[in-house]
Amino acid sequence: MSISKDLVAASATPMILAILAEGESYGYAITRRVRELSGGQMEWTDGMLYPVLHRLERQGLIKSVERISETGRKRRYYHIQSRGKTALDKQQSQWMLVHSVLNQLWESKPCLT
Amino acid sequence: MFDLNQQMAQWRQSLGQSESLVRSDLDELESHLRDQIDQLTLSGLSSEEAFWIAQRRIGNAKNLPCEFAKVNGSAVFRRRLQWMLVGIMAYLLIIVLSHLASVAGTLAAFGAGFHGYSAGWIGQGAQILVTLTGLALVIAALKSPGIARLAGSVGGGLFLGLFVIVASILLIAARFLIPILTVRLVSVEEYGQSVLIQNASMLVYSVLIPILVVTLLLQLRSPAATTNPVDA
Numbered sequence: 001m002s003i004s005k006d007l008v009a010a011s012a013t014p015m016i017l018a019i020l021a022e023g024e025s026y027g028y029a030i031t032r033r034v035r036e037l038s039g040g041q042m043e044w045t046d047g048m049l050y051p052v053l054h055r056l057e058r059q060g061l062i063k064s065v066e067r068i069s070e071t072g073r074k075r076r077y078y079h080i081q082s083r084g085k086t087a088l089d090k091q092q093s094q095w096m097l098v099h100s101v102l103n104q105l106w107e108s109k110p111c112l113t
Numbered sequence: 114m115f116d117l118n119q120q121m122a123q124w125r126q127s128l129g130q131s132e133s134l135v136r137s138d139l140d141e142l143e144s145h146l147r148d149q150i151d152q153l154t155l156s157g158l159s160s161e162e163a164f165w166i167a168q169r170r171i172g173n174a175k176n177l178p179c180e181f182a183k184v185n186g187s188a189v190f191r192r193r194l195q196w197m198l199v200g201i202m203a204y205l206l207i208i209v210l211s212h213l214a215s216v217a218g219t220l221a222a223f224g225a226g227f228h229g230y231s232a233g234w235i236g237q238g239a240q241i242l243v244t245l246t247g248l249a250l251v252i253a254a255l256k257s258p259g260i261a262r263l264a265g266s267v268g269g270g271l272f273l274g275l276f277v278i279v280a281s282i283l284l285i286a287a288r289f290l291i292p293i294l295t296v297r298l299v300s301v302e303e304y305g306q307s308v309l310i311q312n313a314s315m316l317v318y319s320v321l322i323p324i325l326v327v328t329l330l331l332q333l334r335s336p337a338a339t340t341n342p343v344d345a
Contacts, residue, residue, distance in 0.1 A: 027141060028148040046149070047172035050141055051180040058184065071151065075144050076137075 003042055012044075012052050014091040020062055020080040021088055026069075027053065027076070053078060061087050115161040121146070124168060131178035132192040133185050146171055195270060202273035207247035208318065209280040215240035215314060216284075216291045219307050223295055229303035233310025237317075244317055248325045255329070 019025055019033050030053075031046045056062045061084035069075035080088070124146070125139055134142075146167050153163035171177075182189055218239030222232035295304045 026144075028145045031145075032152075045172040045176065046145060046170045047142055047177045048180050050138065050145075051184045054138075054184045069144075071148070073144055073147060074140060075148075076141050 017084055017088040024077050024079045117160050127174050133178045133182035133189050135188050199270045205277045209284050211240045211243040213284050214243035216287050220291050223298045229306030233307035241317055244321050
């Protein structure tokens with residue numbers, strides 16, 4: 001099942017913030033985590049993640065540092081900031097609300113059989 | 114034999130041509146690509162197969178710049194400003210060089226035995242020729258990616274600027290010296306006639322330069338913008 005572009009775009013921010021709330025991470029690991037959690041069904045064009053990360057950093061929600069990774073190559077690690085945690089809480093309640101509305105609508109559908 | 118580093122360098126270069134990706138973006142994307150390739154080779158793919166899959170997943174040189182442009186707006190604008198300044202330098206250089214051609218052409222024509230007005234027109238011919246050559250060179254440079262990158266760099270702008278200054282000094286010197294030399298060759302009246310013709314040079318710029326600008330504008334018509342998968 002492929003998810004529409006609009007939905008991918010809308011959900012990218014809360015997903016990134018939620019993954020970073022678990023601990024520091026980097027671009028490639030974030031895309032892998034999303035792929036894993038969606039059972040491989042949610043495919044991002046990997047490169048598109050970075051502009052989103054950079055925007056979140058500019059908004060002060062996350063912060064990045066460059067370090068030498070265990071592979072011996074330079075890598076940019078991202079951390080969530082306190083403003084990011086607040087933003088994540090807000091996003092979470094919004095998504096839960098949308099989720100609950102849709103759930104009720106679909107559950108109340110009369111059974112046709 | 115597949116050379117991963119060479120392929121990687123090529124991939125980096127093709128992405129780097131876009132004005133919206135800065136060096137740190139390219140570093141980060143390359144690190145991602147290499148992580149992905151490591152992972153895929155661990156699962157048994159050859160480095161060539163891994164490279165092609167990883168490259169496909171990360172996105173192509175058409176879509177990525179579009180996304181990065183949204184966050185790197187100021188860098189994009191800086192590069193454009195740089196180009197405008199280089200453009201002004203190129204414009205000044207063409208004008209100064211063509212003026213030099215005009216005075217030199219007129220002097221040469223007097224030397225070859227032409228008289229007043231005709232010598233002036235020969236100078237004008239030389240001026241038009243140099244302007245056209247300059248414009249053709251600008252168009253050719255813009256079409257060749259190597260030269261365009263060079264000209265678009267800060268160094269390229271400085272180099273052009275230096276050229277403009279040197280050529281302007283030459284032009285000023287020529288304007289002082291050439292009348293003195295000319296009136297030794299021909300009468301003041303004939304010299305005056307040739308100078309009258311030189312007034313037509315404004316026409317050269319007000320016709321040829323707009324033609325260049327229109328040509329470039331037509332060439333710059335961009336294809337329709339692509340849509341963006343991830344943006345919140």
